[in-house]
Amino acid sequence: MREAVDDHWYPVGLLSGLEDTRKTLLLGREIAVGRNGAGVFVRDAAGRALPTVARFGHLWTSPGQPTRDLFTIPEADTPGRQLVDVGSVRVKCSPLRAVENFLDIAHFPFVHTDILGAEPHTEVERYQVDIREEVDEVWATEVKFFQPQAARSAEGGIKTEYMYRVPAPTCAVLYKTCPPRPGEWDVITLFVQPLTEEWCEVWPWMALYDDQSTMAEMVSFQQMIFMQDRSILENQIPRKLPLDPGMEVPTQADMTSVAYRRWLKRIGYTYGAQLVAA
């Protein structure tokens, strides 16, 4: 089972914010992350160099032997986008709970009130979810929801359309209607570094079409949203994500979360998961 967890890529820092050496945790084990003359490095506690990838403004590493390259987000490469390094937030919850919350829209009216949702617009219409075997990813498409203020650049309420993608167990990508450019998708991601099974460092990152807001405004908008999420994530019982049915009760609106849990179980990703109903 350990390979199933170790052989993935994990975010461990912002490329723009790398210091000489920073000690942090990855999957409960100490690592050192930093910059030296030759470039960037990640070392484990024994001083062994771990593989690195620089992508999406972040430094990625793996304690195991990844069988494939870190995923890509081709949409984020199209010119004219603002690439936003949001920074990081440490959260006392399972990395999997953080990802699952990111995939959820039904909480918008209650947690991000008057920003991403508002009563009485609470209904979640049926959408499409599938586990794409050929790429081994979870996708949700045709997700629609009413939003009072979908982004910094949005004025007034709009019905926003989304697609959600889980390209790795602790990463999620959201494609979202882009108010200034109909036909294009804004890209908002959540990259999660599992510090331990019940503690994580969350690195949101965005590639947006927005020529009105300053970088600071876009960062602070996303940080405000995530602070609201954190008040939920640190108060769920149990802290770990239950993968077995019975402990929690999903509805049709939770189809993405159901597929995510099923996929985690199928690929044997149990770090931060609770398997037996306690």
Added chain:
Amino acid sequence: MGRLDFARCALLECVLRERGAVDWIAVGLSVDVPAGTVVPRRVNDTDMAIWCSAAGKLHAWGDRCPHRGMRLSHGFVRGETLSCIYHGWQYGMDGTCSYIPAHPQLEPPKTICARSYACNEQDQMIWVALAPTQAKTPDAEGRRPVRSLEITLPVAKVAEGLGHPMSSLMVLGGVYDLAVALQPSTQHSCVLHAFAGADQERKQVSRHLEKMRAELESADA
């Protein structure tokens, strides 16, 4: 809630009975949970959401929404219902889910329900029972509630320090005509809820209680 929880509860009840039969446990003064509010309480390591409806009816529920495990004590009270703050799932007086905002047309299955515990208000104090009980809620005999104090000692140590066998309400008497109820919160801490004679001056009683706590904690140190 699973079978294990019930088994654990039954076991807990046995242990409690052996220790001196505490059916009702005080969890706070009524004044601290006014109509339209919800607060968290820990009783014997069980997390509870204590809430008071708009009409003033008190409830003690397990502090966990069955949907995604969010603490119900972070929720909000509307009329005679408590809603979870995460997705707005609304629960009625009997603990069953009555409304799921993501699916306004759906009538939620009756199986979706919050764990509920017996909860009574008596002498302006809120009492809960972890297991079903026939016992009556303790009578403070005309005394008035004063305040609650957290004590970093196990409940048994506090009872011992007070020189009193453990019971739901322990009448200490004395100058202030005290009666205290101990709420075990964790294995290592408890909350003391105090009543005093109706004509006693609250501030003085409060100071006396703080002194009492300091003595109990330092005697154990």
